[in-house]
Amino acid sequence: MTLGSIEYLVTGTDYARFYSGITKDKLVFRDMHEEHESISVTVPVGYCKRFETHCKDSCCAFQKSGSNGIPKICRDIIKRPGLLAGALLTVMLMAYYSNVILRIDIDTDDPAVRDKISDVLAEDGVKAGAYLPDIDLVLEERSLKQKIDDAAWIGITRTGSGIAVDIIKTEEADKGITIGMPCHLVACEDGVIEEVELLDGQLLKCIGSGVTKGDIVVSGKMISESSEWTDKGETVTSKTRYVRSLGKVKGTFTRTEEFRQLYDTEIITLTGNHSTLRYLNIFSAEIPLFLKIPDGNFSTAHEEKHYPEINGYMLPFGMTEIELDETDTRSQLLTEDEAFSEAEKLAYNYENNFLKNYEILDRECIKSSDADGVTLTVTYTLYGDLCRESDFFIPRYILPDEENPQEKNVQDSENN
Amino acid sequence: MAKMPDMSFFGKTRELLYLQSYIKINDNSSALVENCRQILECTDVCVRLLTSSFEIEIWGSRLMVSSFAENSVEINGTIEQVRLISRSMRRDSNDIGQH
Numbered sequence: 001m002t003l004g005s006i007e008y009l010v011t012g013t014d015y016a017r018f019y020s021g022i023t024k025d026k027l028v029f030r031d032m033h034e035e036h037e038s039i040s041v042t043v044p045v046g047y048c049k050r051f052e053t054h055c056k057d058s059c060c061a062f063q064k065s066g067s068n069g070i071p072k073i074c075r076d077i078i079k080r081p082g083l084l085a086g087a088l089l090t091v092m093l094m095a096y097y098s099n100v101i102l103r104i105d106i107d108t109d110d111p112a113v114r115d116k117i118s119d120v121l122a123e124d125g126v127k128a129g130a131y132l133p134d135i136d137l138v139l140e141e142r143s144l145k146q147k148i149d150d151a152a153w154i155g156i157t158r159t160g161s162g163i164a165v166d167i168i169k170t171e172e173a174d175k176g177i178t179i180g181m182p183c184h185l186v187a188c189e190d191g192v193i194e195e196v197e198l199l200d201g202q203l204l205k206c207i208g209s210g211v212t213k214g215d216i217v218v219s220g221k222m223i224s225e226s227s228e229w230t231d232k233g234e235t236v237t238s239k240t241r242y243v244r245s246l247g248k249v250k251g252t253f254t255r256t257e258e259f260r261q262l263y264d265t266e267i268i269t270l271t272g273n274h275s276t277l278r279y280l281n282i283f284s285a286e287i288p289l290f291l292k293i294p295d296g297n298f299s300t301a302h303e304e305k306h307y308p309e310i311n312g313y314m315l316p317f318g319m320t321e322i323e324l325d326e327t328d329t330r331s332q333l334l335t336e337d338e339a340f341s342e343a344e345k346l347a348y349n350y351e352n353n354f355l356k357n358y359e360i361l362d363r364e365c366i367k368s369s370d371a372d373g374v375t376l377t378v379t380y381t382l383y384g385d386l387c388r389e390s391d392f393f394i395p396r397y398i399l400p401d402e403e404n405p406q407e408k409n410v411q412d413s414e415n416n
Numbered sequence: 417m418a419k420m421p422d423m424s425f426f427g428k429t430r431e432l433l434y435l436q437s438y439i440k441i442n443d444n445s446s447a448l449v450e451n452c453r454q455i456l457e458c459t460d461v462c463v464r465l466l467t468s469s470f471e472i473e474i475w476g477s478r479l480m481v482s483s484f485a486e487n488s489v490e491i492n493g494t495i496e497q498v499r500l501i502s503r504s505m506r507r508d509s510n511d512i513g514q515h
Contacts (some may be wrong), residue, residue, distance in 0.1 A: 019455040023483075030482040031492070034459045 003045045004069020005030065010039040012060030021058050025108065027051055045071060076137035101130045103162040103286045110169065113150050117165055120147050128288065132158065182242035185218035185387040187211040191253025193386060201245030211251070217387050218245040244389075251386040252361065254379055257350060261343040262373035263334050273326040274301070281307070282317045298324035336369055345374040351380075444495045447474060452489045455481060463491050466503075473499040492507030 012018060018039070022029065027050060030040040043051045055062040064176045067075060077084050104121065106114050121127060124143055126135055137156045143166070144154045153168040185201065193205055201218040205211055225238045275298060278289040300322060307318030334342065349358065362381035367374065429435075438450040449465055449472060456464035456471070458481050465472045479493035 016456070019458065023452070023487075024453050026486045028445055028484055030480075030484075032481040032483075033479060039458070 002069075004045045004067065004073075005042045005070045006048055006064055006071060007040065007042045007066035007068070008051065008055075008062045009065045010041060010055055010060045010062045011037065012055075012058065014059060017037065018055070018058045018060050021054050023359055024334075025050060025054050027054065029038070040065070042068070045069070061363075081286050084089075093312055097287065098161055099132050101126065101132055101135075101163040102130065102160060102288075103284065105159070105162065105284075107164065107166045108169065110150075113148070113167065113169065116148050116150070117144060117154075117167070120144055120265065121165075124164070128286075129293075132161070132163075142389065149328075180392050181244065182220040182249070183389045183391045184216045184220050185245045185247065185249060186390040187213055187215045187217055187386050188388045189213060189249040189253040189255065189386055191386050193217070194383070195249045195250040198247035201247065211386065217249050218247055218391075220245045220392065222391050248385060249337060249387040250384060252380050252383050253386060255349070256377065256379045259343045259346040259376040259378065260373060261334070261339045261376075263339055265332055265334055265342070266329050267332045268297075268327050268329050271326045271328045273322045275326065277322045277324065279304070279320040279322075280317075281320055286320065294324075294326075297327045297329070299327050301325045339369075339374040340367060340376065343374055347376060347378050347384065347385075355380065355382065358382040435468055437470060437472070439472065439498070441495065441498065444476070445492065447491045447495055447498070449489045449491070451487050453487070454491065460493075464488060469503055471501040471503060473497075473501065475499070 015034070021120075028047050030042040030044075032039060034040075041051075052062060065411065066072075092250055104118070105128070106117050108114055108117075110281060120143065121140070123340045126140055137158065141156050143153055144156075147152065148154070150170055151167050151168040155166045157166070169224065190210075192210050193207050196203060196207055198218060201220055203217070204219050205215070205217045211217060213228040220242045220243050222243060223238055224241070225236055227234050227236045229235075264364070273296075275294045277293070280287040280289055285351075300304045302323040304321045305318060306321070307314045309315065348363075358380075360380055361383050364379040366379075368377070369375070419443045423459040435451060437452065440448040440450075442448075448465055449467070449501065452465050452467055452472075453482075454466040456466055461475060463474045463479050463481055464473075471495055474491050476493050476495040479491055479495075486489065487490075509512075
């Protein structure tokens with residue numbers, strides 16, 4: 001009776017034959033009794049055909065008066081095509097969404113690395129909505145490893161209808177500890193030394209002296225000499241010690257940069273068209289509620305997440321709305337003043353990005369223009385670090401075999 | 417009074433081969449009859465079954481017959497009376513036209 005049963009009303013003249021046959025045929029039935037000159041009986045679905053054949057053999061007429069279980073469910077579903085269509089749609093959606101990428105989790109806190117990975121994945125076609133069986137995750141891992149230098153190791157795992165990118169970032173070794181090689185402090189700018197904080201090494205230039213780019217300010221090669229007078233004369237013993245020069249050499253120097261801005265330029269403008277993308281969030285799944293991402297260039301204007309709360313506890317489902325503004329790239333002809341203004345912006349960005357570690361003492365601007373655009377030449381007078389570390393030994397293990405010198409000693413590459 | 421069946425060779429054989437009819441009654445709500453050979457009648461008030469040795473009459477109200485396994489019949493409803501009639505007596509009464 002597990003699959004359901006059908007209720008029959010049997011009418012006829014010879015019930016004795018019917019009863020006799022039903023036992024001989026070993027039919028399974030339930031709730032058989034006579035009522036109003038007919039026999040009511042419930043027969044399991046699996047025995048219905050045999051039962052009907054038996055009724056015909058017994059010269060009894062039968063009619064179905066009801067059904068239970070699966071036959072009833074089927075009949076009810078047929079009467080409600082919406083249910084059938086909904087179930088069919090659900091199955092189709094499940095089949096579709098189980099094979100497309102709904103979300104990409106990138107396991108890193110660094111937004112720059114995250115953006116790089118997202119860009120590489122998008123270039124390779126791995127983005128929300130991509131068909132998962134078409135994506136070779138091993139090849140994608142290799143692609144990511146080749147294109148992203150910040151990553152020491154990258155692994156991609158399929159997680160249901162999404163992928164998770166695990167990343168181990170390359171950590172730069174601490175120079176002083178891992179390399180441990182002797183080095184000089186070499187001037188990287190033309191300037192005047194004003195302040196020295198020396199921890200190790202031999203200072204070769206005094207405070208107030210000028211240096212040019214490449215001068216050794218603090219030497220890592222320390223030579224100590226001692227002389228002894230004997231009967232044979234003076235004996236000078238020199239002892240060389242190599243150290244890693246540690247310290248800060250600060251000074252004033254000038255740096256000149258040119259910022260060029262053409263009159264004919266491209267600008268990004270808002271077209272005024274807005275678009276909204278909605279996602280249904282269920283636990284970690286992000287199901288897009290749109291069929292297609294609109295064509296064109298868009299910038300995210302606003303992103304809102306709506307999660308219902310009960311007594312302060314956020315429920316694991318909700319909606320995400322992303323409002324997009326359409327942008328358009330247009331060519332624009334700038335006037336001279338506008339071009340200089342843009343060049344000033346470039347200079348401002350340069351100062352914020354590259355001169356953060358220096359104190360800007362003075363700033364001189366020279367404006368010039370030609371037929372194509374304008375040039376802003378800025379001479380900065382800066383105060384800050386004048387020197388950088390410069391290793392003067394080449395470790396033996398990084399030399400190729402064929403280039404190895406005959407002598408296996410460490411080669412002194414010092415050229416001063 | 418119904419005549420008790422005599423202990424015979426065939427009777428013992430049926431017992432050993434479990435060919436006797438087994439009747440299990442739960443309160444007055446259901447009765448299970450095993451080794452039932454045929455259903456003779458099935459109305460709301462009376463169910464008549466035929467086994468190898470007896471004709472079993474079950475009287476009551478709202479009686480219904482179900483069969484879930486070969487030669488087994490379950491009677492559900494309110495059982496008031498169970499009557500066993502020996503098949504030999506039944507033949508005799510049929511012969512003289514009493515039944």
